[in-house]
Amino acid sequence: MMTQTESSNYIGVDLSGAALRAALVTNEGRVVERREAALSAGDIATQVTRVAADLRGEASRVFALGVGVPGLVNPETGRVIISSDLPAIVRSDLQTEIAQASGLNVTMENDANAAAYGEYIAGAGHGSRHMFYVTIGNGIGGALILDSKLWLGDSGFAGEFGHITIDPEGIECTCGNVGCLETVASAPNIVRRTHERLMRDSTSSLSRLGLNKNFTASDIAHAANDGDDFALMMLERTGRYIGTAIAAVINLLNIERIVLGGRIMEAGDLILNPIIREAGRRSFQPCFEATQIVAAALGPDAVPIGAAMLARDMSGAAH
């Protein structure tokens, strides 16, 4: 699969899952080589440097390396300051360690920001100038591209879409607020709501859903794709929650394009259409009419591509 090419210039790394995913990415945002390795408990900088060295062997020249991390990054220091998923990366200065070990310019970015930039450069955001990206998985993240640049906010924390209040009287969120979008629309909360509904409503049943007790949000998406009414209804309601929060973004920003990614989008139009309908109902109409709402296109490549392209555009590396 290797394509030795002059333009294979950047390495993007995704630390947001249990695995370390990395890619060699061209100047245009195309992946020419992928690597995936389990992320062990040991030194993360060493693991990243090892994969990077492997990928560098496939390219004539690599200009810079970008890393997408599941946490908040201080844009001035490049240090990760909060990460509930990967606390080890807060204690170390990953950017400096990888830069020293690899000799490359290194850029660190929040994973949702990296995915947004990837979709913007080479995916479903391509061709737009203003884009909002949402990823719906275990958590819900967001990121903004404004005037063709990643909008980081005053201290680098913009895009906390999952913590927009959807139900002022809702259940408690890990963030301390109640009724955040994440409390109803993240993958684990879709499962929770489905369990609650099944217990309450005897006309629905696990067997109808074709699921066992340990079903996941992906199972619900697959059941809906197979035409299961109950799963469809759960996705429809989830879409309404997400659409309500999307409408806030549309009203505030009059944004050109909204790209929806993450595991929940496996359900395709069965979740996208309810989101678009509810966003339309709850948006100021001239703003809504100016917005395209589409599914993400890059899947798991979004973070590596975006991290590589951020390294291209933000590290000052030659290209």
Add this chain to the structure above:
Amino acid sequence: MMTQTESSNYIGVDLSGAALRAALVTNEGRVVERREAALSAGDIATQVTRVAADLRGEASRVFALGVGVPGLVNPETGRVIISSDLPAIVRSDLQTEIAQASGLNVTMENDANAAAYGEYIAGAGHGSRHMFYVTIGNGIGGALILDSKLWLGDSGFAGEFGHITIDPEGIECTCGNVGCLETVASAPNIVRRTHERLMRDSTSSLSRLGLNKNFTASDIAHAANDGDDFALMMLERTGRYIGTAIAAVINLLNIERIVLGGRIMEAGDLILNPIIREAGRRSFQPCFEATQIVAAALGPDAVPIGAAMLARDMSGAAH
């Protein structure tokens, strides 16, 4: 009061009320001369041109004129495309008419955008780089300054803060949605909620509030300033609604400063403090800690100053 000065260079006009308010504004955003006239049903361009001519007599040279209008403005044509408060300005090409009649470069802008820019240049937003402005009066408007520039959005409609959904099961809004912030927190809706509460709750009464049946939101603010518990409680609840929507802005944009203006801010800290408390409860904490939430400083001068400064910065006029 006239100060003939070399730097009295711009004219700002506010068409957002029943009156036409205009000011001669220095290059630094300081008002040196004001005019106010009833806005008659006749030709608006003529009325603006007449006030502008009067103000020009007070200045050595005027470089450009800006107009703040209660409606949405197409940023490419300068035409007003929607205005529920002043429908006449949609039918005419006000920008061209005023420019031809006055010989000045003319910039048209939505009144909330103009007020935001005024506060940003010369008021409570001064010194910030990223600012969100909210005005709460008969309606609720918002506007964004990002990287020191007015953020218009893809088609010029950004900042529709009043139509963010606060209560998914709430009452119908003029925009067609239900439960918009405006349906509970605009001046007429604060009055409506107060009436409803008074009818429902026999321990509260109009006499305790010291109000007659035709009280306004300003009367409620004044009663609260005088220590009336019931009025205080109404402001506290209103502040919570506004704070919930403010939290969405903080979470999405990680914005440096939020400036709150409009008639409701007559209540001062009695409304500002509940807004800040609720925004704090409902924001992602690292974002909230980066945000200052303050009251607007320019009062009714905000729109004329901002319109004048937009004319300075957007018309290409020499300065």
